[in-house]
Amino acid sequence: MCCHLLLQRTKRLILKTGTEWEVLLHMDEHTFARHFRVTRPQFEYLTMKLQEKGVGREHHQGLPPVPGTKKVLMLLWCMANQNSFREMSDKLDVSQSAAHQIIVDVLQILCTLGSNFVSWPNACEKATPALALQRLCGIPGVTGAIDGCHIRVQKLPVRGVDYMNRKSFFSVLLQGIVDDRGRFLDICAGPPGREHDARMLRASPFFEPWQEKMAAYSVLGDRAYIGRDFPFVVTPRRDNGALTCEEQLQNNKTSRGRVVVEQAFGRIKCMWRRLRDLQNTNIKTVVMMIMAACLLHNMTIADLCQLHPQGCPREDDDN
Structure with a gap:
């Protein structure tokens, strides 16, 4: 007592x-x-x-x-x-x-305030990142790289099973197109984790006006976009064990260029750690937090992560 x-x-x-x-x-x-x-x-x-x-x-x-x-x-x-x-x-x-x-x-x-921080470059602004990426990977005419990223969430009350991804955890997808510096040029967030990257791109607001946005340029993508009728995405050749030396070299170039988007996702989760595990089960709040992290990422893009000045690691990131 x-x-x-x-x-x-x-x-x-x-x-x-x-x-x-x-x-x-x-x-x-x-x-x-x-x-x-x-x-x-x-x-x-x-x-x-x-x-x-x-x-x-x-x-x-x-x-x-x-x-x-x-x-x-x-x-x-x-x-x-x-x-x-x-x-x-x-x-x-x-x-x-x-x-x-x-x-x-x-x-x-x-x-x-999204347009203040994330905006698609005009014709003149595309030239500089295209040259930087050409120096990085040797592929001319690419102004950025595209990829999808899983953001871990709790099981949502509506259609919760749809958010279980292939790695067996619940997630929401973030699609990002970044330039040579890792700055987000276009973002789309919200689809369930089980959705394929290619399907997300086709359903995203970016897809319909892609010809107007891309003009003569392309973006680098991974194997998820192979054979999906995306003329503006430069993808590696599917490795069936019979690739020529030239095709293997092209795949290596694509991989070197795509590192900018992988580093961007690594940095955003390292700096804005809320994205490592979103506990909120309100999908609107989840999407707003993902978008806010992208906006803050672009605002601070010139400043290196103090913990990882050479780039934020993703080795232990299962997302």
Whole structure:
């Protein structure tokens, strides 16, 4: 009985650590970037763009509004870590329900800014990455690389079995086309994990206007796109054991060029760790988080991952 009362008293004495959340803004540059995955100027730019769209103006039930700056910190903390909303509630002095609602609200606004961060290049802008990729792999006229990536999720309540992929875990697909720097030029997220990459491409918004977008250029793809009637995707020849030396060389070139998209997926999961395992079972929120990670990836593309300056590894990534 005495032990029970002592535990109750101890529980009541636990204090939240986030009452002075402003101290997060006064971290040194290195610590701030390590925790929030953005530099100070990038944080200020993102905050400005979100505040222009109304972040920080609304409040509910007569409570004092949560400052826009705090909401942006919460979003970045959520995307950069795998902490629960309970932990975020303690760290930033908000209730769990408020933390969840703030993240969803800011995600919705951030996704409306997609064209500010992810955009298809015009004719002049395609030339530079095409030259860079030609130097990398020796194939002329390719302006990027395409691939699909599995984002691990919990079993969804609707059509949950459809999200079980060939590797026996539940996932949502992310299709990305990236340039020579690993910057996303086009993204599509949301199809169930069991769907084939080629089928996803055909159903994506990119496919119908591909001739207008690609013009005389192509993108590099893997074996998933072989024989699927995608004239704009340069794929390796299927290895049936009888490839000529020239065909093997071409396959090697394609593989060297495609490394940019593989590195982009590795980096996005390394920097924005929420994508390693999305616990949310609301498909709309899942898709918004994936899109937000891609937008943040492009915003920070010039900054190397501090843990892996030579490129984020994917050896242990079963996605």
